[in-house]
Amino acid sequence: xxxxxxxxxPAPAQPSAPSVLTRLRVPGGFLLGxxxxxxxxxxxxxxxxLSLLAKYLCYAIVAVGVSLAWGRGxxxxxxxxxxxxxxxxxMAMHLKLADAAATGQTLPDFMQLYGTSDTLPWWWKPFxxxxxxxxxxxxxxxxxxxxxxxxxxxxxxxxxxxxxxxQALAAALAIWLVGQQATTGGTNGLxxxxxxxxxxxxxxxxxxxxxxxxxxxxxxxxxxxxQLFVSRFGELLVAVRDSEERVRFLGYNPxxxxxxxxxxxxxxxxxxxxxxxxxxxxxxxxxxxIVPSIGFVIGAxxxxxxxxxxAVLGAIAVAWAxxxxxxxxxxxxxxxxxLLFVLAVGFLPGGLASLATVVRNRRTRxxxxxxxx
Amino acid sequence: xxGEGLTVRDLRVTFDGFTAVDGVDLDIHPGDxxxxxxxxxxxxxxxxDAVTGLVKATGSARFAGQELLGRxxxxxxxxxxxxxxxxxxxxxxxxxxQNLDIAAGAGRGVWTMLRRRKDVPxxxxxxxxxxxxxxxxxxxxxxxxxxxxxxxxxxxLLVQDVRLLLLDEPVAGMSHDERQATGELLQRxxxxxTVVVIEHDMDFMRSFARSVSVLHSGRMLSEGTVAEVQADAxxxxxxxxxxxxxxxxxxxxxxxxx
Amino acid sequence: xxxxxxxxFTGISIGxxxxxxxxxxxLTFGQMGxxxxxxxxxxxxxxxTTYVLQQSISGAGVSLLVALPLAFLVAGSLGALLxxxxxxxxxxxxxxxxxxxxxxxxxxxxxxxxIFGAPNVQTRAPDLxxxxxxxxxxxxxxxxxxxxxxxxxxxxxxxxxLRLTPLGRRIRAVVQNRDLAEVSGIASxxxxxxxxxxxxxxxxxxxxxxxxxxxxxxxxxxxxxxxAFLVVVVGGIGQLKGSVITAFVLGVLQxxxxxxxxxxxxKVVVLVAIVAFLQxxxxxxxxxxTRSLA
Numbered sequence: 001x002x003x004x005x006x007x008x009x010p011a012p013a014q015p016s017a018p019s020v021l022t023r024l025r026v027p028g029g030f031l032l033g034x035x036x037x038x039x040x041x042x043x044x045x046x047x048x049x050l051s052l053l054a055k056y057l058c059y060a061i062v063a064v065g066v067s068l069a070w071g072r073g074x075x076x077x078x079x080x081x082x083x084x085x086x087x088x089x090x091m092a093m094h095l096k097l098a099d100a101a102a103t104g105q106t107l108p109d110f111m112q113l114y115g116t117s118d119t120l121p122w123w124w125k126p127f128x129x130x131x132x133x134x135x136x137x138x139x140x141x142x143x144x145x146x147x148x149x150x151x152x153x154x155x156x157x158x159x160x161x162x163x164x165x166x167q168a169l170a171a172a173l174a175i176w177l178v179g180q181q182a183t184t185g186g187t188n189g190l191x192x193x194x195x196x197x198x199x200x201x202x203x204x205x206x207x208x209x210x211x212x213x214x215x216x217x218x219x220x221x222x223x224x225x226x227q228l229f230v231s232r233f234g235e236l237l238v239a240v241r242d243s244e245e246r247v248r249f250l251g252y253n254p255x256x257x258x259x260x261x262x263x264x265x266x267x268x269x270x271x272x273x274x275x276x277x278x279x280x281x282x283x284x285x286x287x288x289x290i291v292p293s294i295g296f297v298i299g300a301x302x303x304x305x306x307x308x309x310x311a312v313l314g315a316i317a318v319a320w321a322x323x324x325x326x327x328x329x330x331x332x333x334x335x336x337x338x339l340l341f342v343l344a345v346g347f348l349p350g351g352l353a354s355l356a357t358v359v360r361n362r363r364t365r366x367x368x369x370x371x372x373x
Numbered sequence: 374x375x376g377e378g379l380t381v382r383d384l385r386v387t388f389d390g391f392t393a394v395d396g397v398d399l400d401i402h403p404g405d406x407x408x409x410x411x412x413x414x415x416x417x418x419x420x421x422d423a424v425t426g427l428v429k430a431t432g433s434a435r436f437a438g439q440e441l442l443g444r445x446x447x448x449x450x451x452x453x454x455x456x457x458x459x460x461x462x463x464x465x466x467x468x469x470x471q472n473l474d475i476a477a478g479a480g481r482g483v484w485t486m487l488r489r490r491k492d493v494p495x496x497x498x499x500x501x502x503x504x505x506x507x508x509x510x511x512x513x514x515x516x517x518x519x520x521x522x523x524x525x526x527x528x529x530l531l532v533q534d535v536r537l538l539l540l541d542e543p544v545a546g547m548s549h550d551e552r553q554a555t556g557e558l559l560q561r562x563x564x565x566x567t568v569v570v571i572e573h574d575m576d577f578m579r580s581f582a583r584s585v586s587v588l589h590s591g592r593m594l595s596e597g598t599v600a601e602v603q604a605d606a607x608x609x610x611x612x613x614x615x616x617x618x619x620x621x622x623x624x625x626x627x628x629x630x631x
Numbered sequence: 632x633x634x635x636x637x638x639x640f641t642g643i644s645i646g647x648x649x650x651x652x653x654x655x656x657x658l659t660f661g662q663m664g665x666x667x668x669x670x671x672x673x674x675x676x677x678x679x680t681t682y683v684l685q686q687s688i689s690g691a692g693v694s695l696l697v698a699l700p701l702a703f704l705v706a707g708s709l710g711a712l713l714x715x716x717x718x719x720x721x722x723x724x725x726x727x728x729x730x731x732x733x734x735x736x737x738x739x740x741x742x743x744x745x746i747f748g749a750p751n752v753q754t755r756a757p758d759l760x761x762x763x764x765x766x767x768x769x770x771x772x773x774x775x776x777x778x779x780x781x782x783x784x785x786x787x788x789x790x791x792x793l794r795l796t797p798l799g800r801r802i803r804a805v806v807q808n809r810d811l812a813e814v815s816g817i818a819s820x821x822x823x824x825x826x827x828x829x830x831x832x833x834x835x836x837x838x839x840x841x842x843x844x845x846x847x848x849x850x851x852x853x854x855x856x857x858x859a860f861l862v863v864v865v866g867g868i869g870q871l872k873g874s875v876i877t878a879f880v881l882g883v884l885q886x887x888x889x890x891x892x893x894x895x896x897x898k899v900v901v902l903v904a905i906v907a908f909l910q911x912x913x914x915x916x917x918x919x920x921t922r923s924l925a
Contacts, residue, residue: 074726151906151907151909152906152909154910161864164861165902167860168905175894175898175899176899178895179893179894179895179896227487228487230489231487232478232481232485232488235474236478236486239464239467239471239475242465242467243463245462246464248446248447248450250450250455250475250476250533251447253447290857294733298730331741334740334741335737335741338736338737338738341731341733341734341735341737342734
């Protein structure tokens with residue numbers, strides 16, 4: 001573990017971290033974050049606030065992936081709702097089956113309500129197994145992203161085309177889920193989830209445990225992303241973003257580089273969706289269509305798409321603003337959200353993190369020395 | 374390490390009915406420092422595009438015993454061919470060192486890729502000195518001067534360890550001194566590798582070319598040493614717009630010009 | 632047989648709506664490369680223009696005829712305003728434009744909700760357009776025929792403007808080579824704004840047509856926007872004919888699939904078909920070929 005060095009004037013023979021990769025302070029910042037999330041927050045926040053924070057942290061996990069794919073890779077991932085949804089549904093299917101089994105039923109409640117048959121659809125069956133379901137929350141989104149990404153990147157479909165295709169995918173999945181009411185719960189989604197691997201979700205203590213799991217997952221995902229950011233892969237990813245054709249002439253296949261970023265981001269969104277289910281108790285098409293999918297990138301845009309910490313804090317802040325404002329003043333929230341897109345993306349493309357960088361550079365430049373966190 | 378030759382036979386590139394390269398034969402011997410000249414629209418860049426896989430072409434282009442045409446860009450690059458572009462293309466947000474490190478790393482394994490860059494690979498260190506950018510290694514490439522970017526591009530080809538360098542107007546926009554330095558650098562490079570330079574600057578060509586090919590309207594007009602090419606009446610006609618006498622043999626496919 | 636014909640006509644009328652919506656995008660996205668997510672809200676503006684007109688003009692036929700040019704003006708002005716306020720600052724960042732205009736789209740939707748209320752509203756169609764025509768056993772809804780005619784008329788009009796007028800020449804010049812056009816004395820900023828005005832105006836016309844399809848509401852435009860972008864993507868940048876063909880092909884495909892499966896499955900299959908198509912032609916059906924690297 002080394003501290004990063006702020007790039008200044010020539011510093012020969014020093015393998016310093018590059019200018020665009022220095023926005024994160026590790027491990028000091030990481031430890032501070034861990035203490036805040038795992039130590040301070042559970043102590044000071046009441047149950048209700050803590051479970052709201054758990055929800056925001058799920059969005060933050062998605063934002064980590066967005067920061068990787070969009071911020072570093074330049075991939076406009078406007079369909080993260082798809083992966084969030086796949087992860088969420090995989091988890092919710094298992095939990096619904098477990099809930100049903102706990103009361104001696106074979107079918108989840110909604111299937112008894114709208115169902116046309118008495119038997120479980122074949123594709124539900126494997127989700128009865130907890131290990132399979134947990135694996136699927138991450139593997140399924142990654143597989144879908146791998147297939148789509150393979151075909152799309154291979155033919156150099158990029159930029160706007162990719163953004164529109166990923167939106168279309170989000171729309172198609174949401175519409176498909178709504179259409180299959182008997183097996184997916186339709187518009188309502190999978191709701192009213194009671195237990196989480198044997199623990200009663202109505203018990204505040206267990207809700208706190210869920211929070212801790214989510215906070216730990218966020219820290220883990222951030223550490224993973226951080227490693228990817230500073231690795232050679234991370235440098236190559238930025239190179240691909242800035243000039244894909246040039247990278248190709250150096251003998252790399254940029255399609256593979258983008259695919260890795262896209263698939264990892266999808267896995268992160270899937271994990272977030274899976275953790276969202278016990279935290280909030282529902283997954284539904286309304287959470288994964290075009291509108292929420294674009295919503296997933298706004299946090300990263302406000303905080304700073306290329307900055308890991310910026311994206312995470314931005315996602316938490318936007319989610320907080322949304323749940324604080326949208327109930328009391330729904331109209332005001334919509335205007336504010338629209339304004340955030342316009343101001344953050346239009347006038348501050350680096351997000352709030354770029355402000356921090358400007359300030360820091362101004363502060364450290366005269367001394368010319370690397371600073372530690 | 375030695376240069377590798379390039380053999381092109383009957384190369385044709387057509388864009389929507391317009392033939393940009395019209396049956397070109399080209400033999401570049403290992404270790405050559407070949408200049409590719411010709412008026413605008415002669416097909417010089419298109420020829421390089423075809424050889425490096427950027428545009429589709431028919432005919433044959435062989436390098437190191439392998440046929441290049443029909444292979445994807447990155448596969449051709451991995452056979453040991455590197456190129457630069459008319460407008461210097463470097464990764465502006467990455468530092469000089471990162472640019473070179475990426476150029477050096479096309480063969481790296483997964484494990485190396487996923488770890489942080491710890492030390493500077495030796496070829497990168499050497500290239501930094503060769504192109505004179507050692508002191509600027511931690512600067513983002515975007516802030517370099519125009520000429521420095523072009524040198525960085527050449528440095529990237531060096532660490533990429535290509536055996537054939539295809540340079541598209543490497544001295545465009547450079548001062549006289551910078552041109553001189555670049556020319557000398559190219560001569561040094563061509564001791565170990567094969568270099569092909571597309572150029573408009575005739576003085577630069579005369580000073581540094583080991584051999585010259587003249588393209589006109591998609592065809593090879595003349596080949597030889599600088600002196601031979603300059604003495605060629607057809608070349609004079611193309612460049613000066615007149616011949617000593619209207620040469621009936623001049624194979625000018627001017628109808629192809631769209 | 633009649634079933635096939637009926638479904639084909641349904642498909643063609645879906646295609647006509649798609650085409651009408653995508654037509655404006657072929658200018659703003661296809662020619663200028665701007666991904667304007669607020670295009671859907673310009674459609675909505677056109678639809679509400681019709682609605683508002685009907686409050687004051689009682690004859691449905693007259694109000695529809697007045698609505699067409701007026702919606703073009705309203706939506707076009709909104710578009711020109713958006714271009715002037717935001718988009719012109721973002722020409723170098725096309726993907727960011729997508730998010731910025733999405734923000735604008737959210738605000739415009741909310742504005743519509745505040746003015747007209749969240750529930751959808753129904754406009755009256757002129758009597759002439761409420762009936763059906765039967766031709767050889769198949770039933771053609773008059774309103775659908777009207778939309779088809781309107782779409783084709785707009786295609787024709789746009790083609791003529793681009794091909795024959797000085798404005799069209801300037802638009803094409805700026806698209807093909809902005810710098811050269813500028814040094815040739817073309818005020819490219821003005822051309823951009825005019826292009827955007829026309830493209831957005833066409834969205835307004837599409838909005839008028841949508842009032843004949845069903846009730847309209849704050850999200851009327853958004854529901855169509857992604858499909859419309861897909862039409863332009865598949866059709867190819869910078870070519871009207873690509874979008875025309877694509878709109879009808881996708882419309883018929885959608886109608887046939889909906890008939891044989893369900894709407895939701897049809898959506899998924901169409902998307903897969905599009906991805907497969909882009910494997911074959913990543914640049915779309917028709918493209919302007921250039922030598923530039925980008």
